[in-house]
Amino acid sequence: MKLKNYKLVIAILSVMFLTASCKKSFFTEVNHNPNVVSEVPPAVLLSTVEAALAYTQGGDISRYSSLFDQQVFGNASQSQSYYNYQVNPGVFDNVWPDLYTSTMENDYTLINLADAGGNNAYGGVSRILMAYTMQVTVDLWGSVPYSQAFHGNLSDQILHPIFDNDKALYDTIANLVDVGISKLNDADPGNLVPGAEDVIYGGDAGQWIKFGHAIKARLYLHQSKGNAAMATQALAEIAQSFTGNEDNAQYIFGTAETAANPWYQFNRDRPGDETYSTSTLAGRMLSANDPRYPIFFDPTNETLGKKGNHYGGLNDYYGSVNSPVEFITYDELQFASAEATLRATGSIATAQTLYQSGIKSNMEKLGVPTGAMNTYVAANGTLPTTSTDDAIAMVASQEFTALFLNPESWVLWRRTGSPALTPIAGSAIPRRLEWPQSEYSYNAANAPATNTLVAPKIFWDN
């Protein structure tokens, strides 16, 4: 063997040895995704949580509730099925993750982040949002996971959370509000405070506190049937809550198609699947000469194309690209106050003032001309004195209109049976959503026994 061959062998072996001695970082450094981040400030989570909550409530939740309580008409495809109560647990595998992942997991992360950074204002806002979301969730399903939820990526990883009792969850929600309010009242809001990214209140702590009281008012009112003490507690919360439409808790969507209001998106993408001016509610409003009818509905544009700012039969106020999704509004609290008064004291006169205020504040919000408003109130503003139940039924019937597209309208109907509705199919109108298939498939040990759209009822539904 010639010398140069040995040199070559040595050279080759050297190359192999050098490549062999690669550092660990040679591999680990490339396994970091440059398109994501590992830490974020609270502001960018708050943006997400508010938008996700508004999109989920204004999308799936609003569709289910307003199809079931006949505020809208299911004309074709899935909407037609839901309108006829044809669902299965798989149907709810869109709304459930939007609540549990996009909304609440991100909110839970925000709570932890805010607390770790001593950012009390964010800690307060994030808890109020969590309380509201859980209240909506419990009112749809009853018992749901919370105490062990959102621990999927924490060090005490829980992949299969238990379902908490719905009545107990109401106490948990009230506690969340209390802690939230105390954080918002803290003299030190923290280094980082909510600002423009807070679409709901622009970082106004006072308004967030009022929203917290409004949530608690709902919690008590929902349990106030035959329970004057609860009604009294509701009144106490309302007193600390919204003082006008300017306090309304609502989310206003963006004008870009990627930030569009969910009803607008639905009508744009699925024209004619749902129609509006043919709903039970629309029929009632039309026969009552309700001046809000042309504000809610556009019968001339029921299925086809775009007209003005909106697609399909919803008119501009609720059907535009940047229409609001309302959480709790001043008018609802006026009606709630009327109902709570009737339940707490039975005073029809006091209730009637609040009731009329409810109608008026709703119409003012919607921009009904004063003349038309007064005509309507004159015709519909008198509560019956036959019984408090009759008065409550009338309050609820008007509140139901004011809660157009708001899932609270379905809660209201379930609690009061008003307005009277006839089942579209079968013998019973749904009183709950079914727990989603995913929980039965992937959390079988904890998911409750099979359920239907009518049973088991939510604990306050009696």
Add this chain to the structure above:
Amino acid sequence: MAKPILLLLIMIMSFGTLVFAQNREISGTVKDENGNPISGASIIIKGTKLGVAADALGRFTISAKSGQVLEISATNFTTTDFRLEGQNNVDITLKPGTNLMETVVVTALGIKREVRSLGTATQSIGSDELNKSGTGNPLSELQGKASGLTVINSTGDPGGGTYIRLRGVTSITGNNQPLMVVDGVPIDNSINNYDATFNGFSAGGANGQLVGGAQPTNRGVDINPDDIESINVLKGPAATALYGIQAASGAIIITTKKGSGRKGTSIQVNSSVTVDKVSQLPALQDTYSQGSEGLYSPPEDGASTSWGAAIDTLSWDGATDYAFDKHGNIVGKSSPKAKIPVTPYNRYSFFQNGVTYDNSVALSGASASDKSSYRLSLGNLAQTGIIPLSKYNKTNLSIAGQDKITKRLTASSGVTYVHSTNNKIQQGSQLSGAMLGLFRTPPTFDNSNGFSDAANQVSAYELPDGTQRNYRGGGGYDNPYWTVNNNPYLSELDRVLGYGQATYQVLDWLSANYRVGGDVYSQNDKQSYDIGSNASPAGAVYLIGYTNRQFNSDFTLNMHKTFASDWDASLILGQNYFVLNQFNRFSQGTSLVLPGYFDISNATSFLSAETEQRKRTMAFYGEATLNYKKELYLTLTGRRETSSTLPAANNTFFYPSASLAWIFTELPALKNSNVLSFGKLRASFAQVGKDAPLYALTTPFSTASFQDGFTNGITFPINGNAGYQISSATTTIGNPNLKPENTYSYEFGTDLEFFNNRIGLNATAYYSKSTDVIFPVSVPYSSGFAGALLNAATLENKGLELTLSTTPVKTISGVRWDVNFNWSRNINKVTQLYPGFDRIMVGGFGGGEAEIDAVVGQPFGVIYGNTYPRAVAGDLKSPLLISDVKGDPNYAMPIGGGVGPNEIIGNPTPNWIGSAISNLSYKGFVFSFQIDVKNGGDMWNGTRGALANKGTAGETSNRGAPALFKGLLGHLDDNGDVVHYAPDGVTELPGPGAANTIASTYNQFYWQNVGNSFGGPQEIDVENAGYTRIRQASLTYNFAKNLFGKNHFTNLSVTIFANNLKIWTKYDGVDPETSLGGPANDQGLDYFNNPGTKSYGVRLNLGL
């Protein structure tokens, strides 16, 4: 090196030259039966293991003594012995490799080995068996050519994807397709896709999980079949263990042509023209109009269904100003306005004949000094599809060459450039899918508006005001002519593949080889929806760019020694480095201002995104082979690999393989038998690993975006505010403790040749078990996430593969008939998922409906969906429950409406697949055909379900016919339990009642809610998608070389051929070889998939 062309071309010969000085120099040539030189043929002095390789002209010189025997072998030729009797010049003719066992194939890492020495199953496909179909798709050419190989064309669309799988599934969410290797370099076979209507962005995924969008292409189709010399299919882990993690699902080893080797220049021209027709379509009814409940409803009312009046009761009124029909409005026959009786429109007229021109020309030759050779080829495929405006145009330019630089140093390289443009058609579950709009069209609506070339007539699909002309007054689903014109999807590809290789013969027994190769491409897709498209009413433009860059480097030391005279050993030691970089850029512009102007600057709302994927692996490997008397062959391999995708603590792993081949016919007692000419038993064991998905170790924050299944949803930023999320409905929790996946397998086989190779039989049985399979375990969303990435699953595969090669007729007069059969059966079982989980979704629609799932105890990829309520809840074998609820429209029918449980409703995996390939030749004629059989295997025919619901399915013309549904009377009570009514019709008694005897009717309610999977349970639309088909038939005539007196050409042949000439199947949708999810793991769904094709063509091959 004076010739410029040689600057481009360098050469390699695998084992360099060895010259024995003390012997006589003997020179010779190696040729095939046609007199063409065989370059690279190996000439070895028997018993010494000294040898040379033939040059590009088939010439060689070797030092040998008289009386020694030369053993000459070459890929795809029969190895021949030649005894030297004192000649200085020898001419050796090799016969084609009819005796497979004596041929040489390319195994892992480009190592050439005789088939007889292999302890594993491989199957080789020669160039004459490729590009017979004229589709220019090298992967679909593999159909039926090898046992154990599954090939599924997703659609007949030009440029459509092709899914290939060897044996069974070993990974749940990872890639299950074999590694593609071209000239020793792994190449990318990704699916790069953006589904604007459903799933968004997926680049390079194994699971597109598509249900809409345009059919994705896998990048393996870019190779030009005319450039391929041979394809060797390495089936099991033992055969591919040397390749490491990338080949854990087998490997497709492609060797390209390197040069004809004829001195001077030779030219090969291949040219074909193929006409495609639609192969099979769902039946549609022609008797009932648009509308509902027997009443006609005009297009402007927007009804989606065809449950209207009987067409023979309707007339056109002859109005000339009616935008939806040139015959006028539809009125009742008895109306005073009635003028022309309505006749149904032929919706199938939408399809056209597609035409494919496939042309390639190759120049090859060798330098006068014969040290160098080259091949230069140019190929073009120009295809128009059966759907108007679908197109695919692919141009391949390849140069390859080899050069013997010094006596010891040889080098070679090759570069291929591919450019393709593909006009794709929207399909599947989306409002702009072409088939969805087409097949739902009532027979009373003419999508073409009377034009025979409607695709080129704007007034066919647009009203004068520019809004859409379709059967739903502009809403609903797009007119298919609108879709093909106004929803264009153009995919453009530029790709360069190449390698360079050098071998240095360091010592007689030691050579060093280095090979570096790269695969770089950019795919630029532009997808647009015009204003008024139903999938995106405001209009949208999407620009998506994919850049893929991967490099592979292998350094090997090859050692070879003969000990004593009976023992022969070789050892290969190597090092591999692989790097992958993928960059994807995405821009979306929505809400267009001007209609018909598809430029992103025409949009008013914008979104952009990017992804970057980087990966590195490094490995050391070795292969030792030991051969005793050419009777026993032992091969041992080992590979130690490090991958960047795994946590640092677990990122290095080792896997071994061992195989043994025993040629038992070498035993003296069996040698030279006339019956059993050759016999081998083989056994192997291997363990292979797979690494983790990219970036799977952490749970990071990303830009927030959420959808609800009905709308496009919300994507941040909003109004200038950023939004980030740690979770959304699809987020998987990262896992810092992942381990590599592990598959161990063993296989046993035998290769037998009988009656002087007139009959050959190869049989292989295998078993494999994959453990620690990584997948995102679905967790309840209440955990805050959709999944957790875990080493959780265990999968098993066992199977049998048989290949039978026969030559029933072979006469002296030149008649020869070969028939080869391939048969395989794979039984896959998911043996374990994460504790507490019995099912996870692989793809499909989700929500427990029409999904493809992995279920414990079941074969991978079963169809899961909703079922009818039955007498025994959940038992699909128990009788159906027939509603006894009087007054309910469902009365006396199976209970529809999706209230039954969700169950496994089908299995897309066939019982077995087989093929028969026949070649009959006489004089210049060759008649060939190939029959493929897929026995069993289900498909969910969602198309049928939707068409039954909409009332356009052919079977719905039985409306009004009496029906008596079999089953037990009963219904479900409020708790979901099976009950039936007592005779009083009110009292509910537990369990089902008596057998149904109540007559019912096939009415609109039945077809909309019970007898279809659109409003009823999915189980109704699971069909047997097995088939028998004449995949190919062809007749070739080879003209005599002296046709024009002198030999002006080396070969000239004309072939007429047909693909999918005939299909026998029970499947009543489109061609059952289809896949909604594209070339991905989720096979078995059909929902308005674009149809398949049958084709007829003629091909000319000319060599000069």
